[in-house]
Amino acid sequence: MPIASSLARALVAAAAFVLSLGAFAQTDPLPSWNDGPAKKAIVDFVNATTTQGNPGFVAPEERIATFDQDGTLWVEQPIYAQLVYCLDRVPALVKAKPELAKVEPFKTVMSGNREAIAKLPMQDLEKLVAATLTGMSVEDFRAEVKKWLSASRDPRWKRPYTDLTYQPMQELLKYLRASGYKTYIVTGGGQDFVRVYAEQTYGIPPEQVVGSAGATKFGYDKSGRPVLTKVPKLLLDDDHAGKPEGIHLMIGRRPYAAVGNSIGDQQMLEYTKAGEGLRLAMIVLHDDAKREYAYGPAHGLPNSRVGTFTQALYDEAGKGGWIVISMKDDWKRIFAFEP
Amino acid sequence: MPIASSLARALVAAAAFVLSLGAFAQTDPLPSWNDGPAKKAIVDFVNATTTQGNPGFVAPEERIATFDQDGTLWVEQPIYAQLVYCLDRVPALVKAKPELAKVEPFKTVMSGNREAIAKLPMQDLEKLVAATLTGMSVEDFRAEVKKWLSASRDPRWKRPYTDLTYQPMQELLKYLRASGYKTYIVTGGGQDFVRVYAEQTYGIPPEQVVGSAGATKFGYDKSGRPVLTKVPKLLLDDDHAGKPEGIHLMIGRRPYAAVGNSIGDQQMLEYTKAGEGLRLAMIVLHDDAKREYAYGPAHGLPNSRVGTFTQALYDEAGKGGWIVISMKDDWKRIFAFEP
Numbered sequence: 001m002p003i004a005s006s007l008a009r010a011l012v013a014a015a016a017f018v019l020s021l022g023a024f025a026q027t028d029p030l031p032s033w034n035d036g037p038a039k040k041a042i043v044d045f046v047n048a049t050t051t052q053g054n055p056g057f058v059a060p061e062e063r064i065a066t067f068d069q070d071g072t073l074w075v076e077q078p079i080y081a082q083l084v085y086c087l088d089r090v091p092a093l094v095k096a097k098p099e100l101a102k103v104e105p106f107k108t109v110m111s112g113n114r115e116a117i118a119k120l121p122m123q124d125l126e127k128l129v130a131a132t133l134t135g136m137s138v139e140d141f142r143a144e145v146k147k148w149l150s151a152s153r154d155p156r157w158k159r160p161y162t163d164l165t166y167q168p169m170q171e172l173l174k175y176l177r178a179s180g181y182k183t184y185i186v187t188g189g190g191q192d193f194v195r196v197y198a199e200q201t202y203g204i205p206p207e208q209v210v211g212s213a214g215a216t217k218f219g220y221d222k223s224g225r226p227v228l229t230k231v232p233k234l235l236l237d238d239d240h241a242g243k244p245e246g247i248h249l250m251i252g253r254r255p256y257a258a259v260g261n262s263i264g265d266q267q268m269l270e271y272t273k274a275g276e277g278l279r280l281a282m283i284v285l286h287d288d289a290k291r292e293y294a295y296g297p298a299h300g301l302p303n304s305r306v307g308t309f310t311q312a313l314y315d316e317a318g319k320g321g322w323i324v325i326s327m328k329d330d331w332k333r334i335f336a337f338e339p
Numbered sequence: 340m341p342i343a344s345s346l347a348r349a350l351v352a353a354a355a356f357v358l359s360l361g362a363f364a365q366t367d368p369l370p371s372w373n374d375g376p377a378k379k380a381i382v383d384f385v386n387a388t389t390t391q392g393n394p395g396f397v398a399p400e401e402r403i404a405t406f407d408q409d410g411t412l413w414v415e416q417p418i419y420a421q422l423v424y425c426l427d428r429v430p431a432l433v434k435a436k437p438e439l440a441k442v443e444p445f446k447t448v449m450s451g452n453r454e455a456i457a458k459l460p461m462q463d464l465e466k467l468v469a470a471t472l473t474g475m476s477v478e479d480f481r482a483e484v485k486k487w488l489s490a491s492r493d494p495r496w497k498r499p500y501t502d503l504t505y506q507p508m509q510e511l512l513k514y515l516r517a518s519g520y521k522t523y524i525v526t527g528g529g530q531d532f533v534r535v536y537a538e539q540t541y542g543i544p545p546e547q548v549v550g551s552a553g554a555t556k557f558g559y560d561k562s563g564r565p566v567l568t569k570v571p572k573l574l575l576d577d578d579h580a581g582k583p584e585g586i587h588l589m590i591g592r593r594p595y596a597a598v599g600n601s602i603g604d605q606q607m608l609e610y611t612k613a614g615e616g617l618r619l620a621m622i623v624l625h626d627d628a629k630r631e632y633a634y635g636p637a638h639g640l641p642n643s644r645v646g647t648f649t650q651a652l653y654d655e656a657g658k659g660g661w662i663v664i665s666m667k668d669d670w671k672r673i674f675a676f677e678p
Contacts, residue, residue: 195591206591218580226609241557252545270565
């Protein structure tokens with residue numbers, strides 16, 4: 001071994017030792033979590049799966065953690081951000097194709113009648129999604145979403161949607177990554193949509209975002225340049241059973257930890273817990289009407305389109321050994337922008 | 340900053356400095372490559388894209404390199420390893436379902452008549468693939484492939500297929516990774532098949548293998564345990580235009596470097612080169628009948644099922660600024676097992 005290399009090795013070893021001392025003295029990795037069963041479950045899981053010799057130890061390359069997005073990493077009420085994007089895109093669409101103004105669901109969206117918009121049937125929403133999310137190159141789509149994200153504000157806090165991520169979850173993502181876990185988003189939302197902001201917002205790169213995915217079509221533009229165009233063909237419906245299926249397609253390994261908040265996450269949590277060894281499954285219970293929203297068991301919100309947390313899911317958590325995260329009790333602080 | 344932490348930082352900085360000195364003195368990262376235009380193109384590309392201040396500099400998170408597998412990372416002649424696997428699975432299949440013995444293509448495969456097997460039409464091969472690669476859990480499939488890989492030997496070198504990887508490509512993969520690139524396989528072969536051995540064979544984890552992918556179906560076994568079953572439905576035909584489409588689906592970023600060897604790689608190479616900044620596109624020319632095989636322009640092999648390198652592709656390389664890797668001239672050594 002060359003001298004430079006062995007000197008460097010000795011220095012690295014010394015640094016690692018000092019860092020490990022530092023880790024002992026280090027501050028709480030989850031400062032926005034109250035002490036309680038949820039926080040304890042997380043810390044115990046991380047300690048067990050990352051301590052060599054522990055029966056729960058997991059090899060670094062196997063450390064996969066998957067997170068639902070809407071309602072798990074950020075606010076999903078009163079309406080999913082991506083659906084707001086689709087609605088906001090309609091005027092430009094109608095301007096480009098004026099004949100759409102007379103056709104449903106574009107007519108209703110253009111009317112601005114919120115009650116009527118909220119009542120649009122699912123097939124109309126699908127038409128809306130197809131019309132606003134496809135027919136352009138992947139680069140043009142990315143640029144449009146970026147522009148929208150920087151300009152739009154949510155109706156309650158009047159902040160960019162990307163500010164509405166839960167601080168405790170940001171800490172959990174960082175804690176898991178610092179413990180050698182690869183963190184993934186596994187969302188029913190659009191894969192291309194979430195990829196636009198996931199890296200900056202969560203530190204999760206595009207290749208670690210699994211979501212409902214439409215197809216693209218490879219071709220050439222007028223100048224002969226290769227281009228990928230988004231087309232209205234669904235490749236992966238990444239919700240319910242589609243979540244474990246999407247995890248297999250995109251990751252090819254079973255997660256050791258999974259976090260969700262609605263019936264669309266049930267199969268992902270079941271699949272995660274069914275693996276050998278120690279696995280962590282968690283669901284966020286929105287029971288904090290004051291600081292965020294309260295819905296799910298013993299609550300209720302008018303908009304039934306948004307993440308459903310049923311009593312049956314709550315019962316499932318008890319049977320399956322999933323940890324319920326109570327927003328009200330387990331989270332000291334909800335958002336980074338709040339003191 | 341706590342004292343332990345700042346001391347550690349100083350040590351890490353010192354170690355990094357000493358390591359960078361070591362890098363200057365380090366041995367050739369590509370010892371199995373002869374000096375020549377291909378090796379020079381690689382080293383120049385890596386230096387430019389990883390040197391801060393260089394106009395070609397690429398941010399670490401954007402460093403994506405994609406490699407075709409069959410004929411690019413390992414031998415594809417005289418027949419793809421995965422097709423051998425499918426053929427080898429037929430007797431077990433017929434034993435489980437004796438009625439198949441009278442049905443094509445199983446009848447021909449069971450006859451052992453190599454000439455007749457080689458002439459099976461594409462739709463028969465598809466039937467064979469569907470029958471041998473689906474209908475079991477993802478775990479059972481993985482176990483079957485593992486067993487087969489350790490037992491089977493290629494017809495020429497009498498070695499496990501996983502020994503038939505090209506040593507120069509192994510060095511290129513390592514060199515790129517050491518330079519901050521994430522290396523991916525993007526193969527027309529089966530994603531689940533390649534994932535079984537890619538980590539051990541190439542240091543490429545399952546989540547970085549993009550391939551032709553069948554669907555899975557989430558369900559529960561008799562004991563109520565969640566299970567993913569492989570089903571005969573193609574989700575991604577990862578060849579030709581399917582390669583850039585698959586890259587967008589699975590990675591969501593355009594590669595900076597791509598390597599292939601056949602017409603099935605053309606669109607991936609075009610898509611890679613069409614990106615802004617410095618991009619590297621390379622194709623392997625099999626022109627070494629003695630040490631491996633010679634096929635492609637001015638050559639010819641009887642089995643037309645295997646990776647096609649046409650004169651048109653060769654011309655495309657010239658026009659597109661792709662680097663042609665001549666196996667004969669550019670590679671000092673082909674396999675790790677050869678001296």
